[in-house]
Amino acid sequence: MRNASLDAVDHVNRVVLPIGTDYPPGHVLDWHEHRRAQFLYGATGVMVVDTGAGTWTVPPERAVLIPAATQHRVRMLGVSTRSLYIEPDAVPWWPATCTVVDVPPLLRELLVSAVEFEADYSLSGREGCIAVLLLHEIAERTPLPFHVAMPPSTDLAELCREYLAAPDLGITNAVWADRTARSERAFTRRFRAETGDSPAAWRARARLLAAVPLLRTASVTEAAGRLGYASPAAFTTAFTRAFGLPPSRFTADGRGSTAGGRGSTADGRGSTAGGQGSCPRRAGRA
Incomplete structure (x- = not known):
């Protein structure tokens, strides 16, 4: 359809x-x-x-x-x-x-x-x-691994969604702590408890995720500059470490390669056929 x-x-x-x-x-x-x-x-x-x-x-x-x-x-x-x-x-x-x-x-x-x-x-x-x-x-x-966790708390989630919409190198732990009226240490401890990452690590990953849509129309060099990396090489290293593929694979010239291999998606096992059609049934992997 x-x-x-x-x-x-x-x-x-x-x-x-x-x-x-x-x-x-x-x-x-x-x-x-x-x-x-x-x-x-x-x-x-x-x-x-x-x-x-x-x-x-x-x-x-x-x-x-x-x-x-x-x-x-x-x-x-x-x-x-x-x-x-x-x-x-x-x-x-x-x-x-x-x-x-x-x-x-x-x-x-x-x-x-x-x-x-x-x-x-x-x-x-x-x-x-x-x-x-x-x-x-x-x-x-x-x-x-193309995701970031979102804190359940409304105030922290607001900070994170603002950053995802417009990653800004000027944002620091101190800036975010001030927004939540906490000390930097208390804010960092709370953020890590809710997301599993430090605020700095979370922001670094969010910047890399922001590169994916940028690379639809920008070169690796342009994306690196717009996201504040010191050089295209530094950006490429960070991107590859986070996602397992270089950013060049997501540009217009490099598009079309599939990532990953074979594996599973969740916990548990179950039938994938669900009674659909007449082909053989087998257990789905998770």
């Missing part, structure tokens, strides 16, 4: 509902949730997914797994999506929080084929088998 509303087809008795949607640059899907789990793949552009627990930046040709009934917001930066909306009971191995994953060529081609299905596609034959194979392939995906 292309550019279809999930609400119009959510009732259809299919474990997997594939929908392809094109979004204008800068489009924001404001806070919402789905009854089904969602596999959201960006065939083009960059997506930024926010929840109360964190922010996930999804580079081109990657995807994010969104748990069922999770309040989230998505900012689309030149994105054409291929989504799968999946009955939660069919994927007990689905991650409990959003997870960015790689999308290798086989999975990409299955997604391209699936979004041409009608909502009530046949469960027997090719279409049913593609739906089952999609779940097997998703269960094999490896989580990618």
